Amino acid sequence: MTLPQFKFLMPTSLREACALLEKHQGKIKIKAGGTDMIVRLSHRAVKPDFLMTVKKIPDLDGINYSPKGGLTIGALALLREVETSPLVLEHAPMLARAARATATVQIRNMGTVMGNVCNASPSADNIPTLVAMNARIVAASGSDEREIPIDEFFLGPGRSALQANEIAVAIKVPTLAAGSGVSYQKISPRSKVDIAAVNIGALVTLDETGKCRAVRISMGAVGPTPLRATQAEEFLLGKEITDATLAEAGRLAAEDASPITDVRASREYRKLMVEVLTTRALKEAAGFASGQSSIAE
Amino acid sequence: MKKELITLNINGDDIEIAVLPWRTLNEVLRDQVHLTGTKLGCGTGDCGACTVLIDGQSVSSCLTLAIEVEGHQITTIEGLAPQAAEKSDLENCELHPIQESFIAKGAIQCGFCSPGMIMSSKFLLDHTPNPNEAEIRAALSGNLCRCTGYNKIVDAIADAAEKSRQLKENNLDPTTI
Numbered sequence: 470m471t472l473p474q475f476k477f478l479m480p481t482s483l484r485e486a487c488a489l490l491e492k493h494q495g496k497i498k499i500k501a502g503g504t505d506m507i508v509r510l511s512h513r514a515v516k517p518d519f520l521m522t523v524k525k526i527p528d529l530d531g532i533n534y535s536p537k538g539g540l541t542i543g544a545l546a547l548l549r550e551v552e553t554s555p556l557v558l559e560h561a562p563m564l565a566r567a568a569r570a571t572a573t574v575q576i577r578n579m580g581t582v583m584g585n586v587c588n589a590s591p592s593a594d595n596i597p598t599l600v601a602m603n604a605r606i607v608a609a610s611g612s613d614e615r616e617i618p619i620d621e622f623f624l625g626p627g628r629s630a631l632q633a634n635e636i637a638v639a640i641k642v643p644t645l646a647a648g649s650g651v652s653y654q655k656i657s658p659r660s661k662v663d664i665a666a667v668n669i670g671a672l673v674t675l676d677e678t679g680k681c682r683a684v685r686i687s688m689g690a691v692g693p694t695p696l697r698a699t700q701a702e703e704f705l706l707g708k709e710i711t712d713a714t715l716a717e718a719g720r721l722a723a724e725d726a727s728p729i730t731d732v733r734a735s736r737e738y739r740k741l742m743v744e745v746l747t748t749r750a751l752k753e754a755a756g757f758a759s760g761q762s763s764i765a766e
Numbered sequence: 767m768k769k770e771l772i773t774l775n776i777n778g779d780d781i782e783i784a785v786l787p788w789r790t791l792n793e794v795l796r797d798q799v800h801l802t803g804t805k806l807g808c809g810t811g812d813c814g815a816c817t818v819l820i821d822g823q824s825v826s827s828c829l830t831l832a833i834e835v836e837g838h839q840i841t842t843i844e845g846l847a848p849q850a851a852e853k854s855d856l857e858n859c860e861l862h863p864i865q866e867s868f869i870a871k872g873a874i875q876c877g878f879c880s881p882g883m884i885m886s887s888k889f890l891l892d893h894t895p896n897p898n899e900a901e902i903r904a905a906l907s908g909n910l911c912r913c914t915g916y917n918k919i920v921d922a923i924a925d926a927a928e929k930s931r932q933l934k935e936n937n938l939d940p941t942t943i
């Protein structure tokens with residue numbers, strides 16, 4: 470379908486882009502890869518007077534790493550780049566797995582990880598691992614910059630903590646503590662292309678005795694925003710990962726999930742899958758954490 | 767609303783063209799440049815019929831704004847065969863090895879999905895010259911075909927990869943695949 474008419478803005482600096490956002494508040498939408506925004510325009514889900522691309526703003530691309538600062542994923546880093554980046558594969562391979570699980574090859578060649586995060590869909594592929602790893606979103610407004618902890622970033626379906634004059638410029642992913650492992654698990658009616666019916670990101674950090682020193686579990690598509698499985702996290706702290714503790718953690722995660730029934734899955738099925746995928750994710754993350762398994766991708 | 771005069775590089779040619787900012791690359795290619803090899807299926811990024819290459823990367827032209835790809839190299843199915851651009855006699859035009867494999871393996875029925883399938887195959891083989899079946903199927907996950915049941919398309923891509931290997935072994939020009 471033909472897109473609705475809009476005035477197109479192509480700022481070439483962050484300052485210019487933030488000024489445009491300020492000036493056209495409420496009448497402007499931002500696009501990066503456009504794989505979500507163009508569809509929403511086409512469906513008339515949004516009808517902005519102005520559409521602003523951030524693709525011509527310098528320094529928003531690229532993926533960097535430093536031992537102290539961790540991984541920095543620029544706002545314009547494509548899903549495909551995150552999927553194949555040697556830095557991501559070395560330091561945060563589960564982010565690559567999540568990127569690879571997103572949509573189609575063509576979409577991954579266009580869309581960005583940041584776009585997937587900023588759309589704030591509860592089922593987004595790239596959010597649970599970032600939540601598990603306690604990432605931060607860097608937001609710029611003109612010359613100011615602030616870092617938003619990802620736990621505070623999602624306010625509701627399609628709603629984020631970004632202010633009207635702010636642009637998300639980078640994702641910072643801290644270096645993991647020694648003895649940590651991460652996992653991403655997803656289930657959807659179709660093995661490829663489809664968005665998740667349920668997805669889980671988990672981080673496990675073990676101490677020298679094999680007990681859980683830190684656990685973060687993020688559940689997608691089971692609430693209005695990605696949810697933390699706090700009961701399961703608290704339960705596991707100080708305990709060893711065994712079949713029994715895994716089973717109990719899975720059960721507690723399902724208790725914290727509040728899914729709905731829709732075309733992809735029923736509420737009951739989603740609850741069951743939270744239990745299964747949480748157990749799987751924790752088991753895999755603990756395997757990496759103890760160094761007993763290595764990532765084969 | 768004002769049209770913007772932009773220059774698009776399509777299949778190696780610079781084309782100056784006036785576009786409205788909300789026109790997709792798919793609309794401009796088909797309706798303004800009259801290159802109708804690129805199809806429009808869903809218009810929402812799900813079917814892959816509109817796949818073209820931008821700077822060698824496969825993308826959905828239905829989700830791309832024409833105005834944003836000025837300064838980039840656009841390759842459509844019409845520009846894939848080595849001399850396609852020069853030959854007006856399309857009937858006798860040499861085909862790209864992937865296109866030949868699609869014909870040889872019966873991977874084309876109605877043909878609607880074929881341009882997109884072939885552009886996706888080109889992207890796959892550029893990056894993964896020796897794909898296994900799982901890699902081929904994953905690479906095609908964004909392309910729907912309602913006719914062939916996919917097996918023949920997978921065979922065609924394996925065949926094109928094999929031909930490319932033989933070309934390389936014989937030191938012939940492998941860059942054309």
Ligand code: FES
Nearest residue numbers: 807808809814828
């Ligand atoms: S027409 Fe573009 S993906 Fe279907």
Ligand code: FES
Nearest residue numbers: 875879911912913
């Ligand atoms: S050959 Fe008809 S859709 Fe694929």
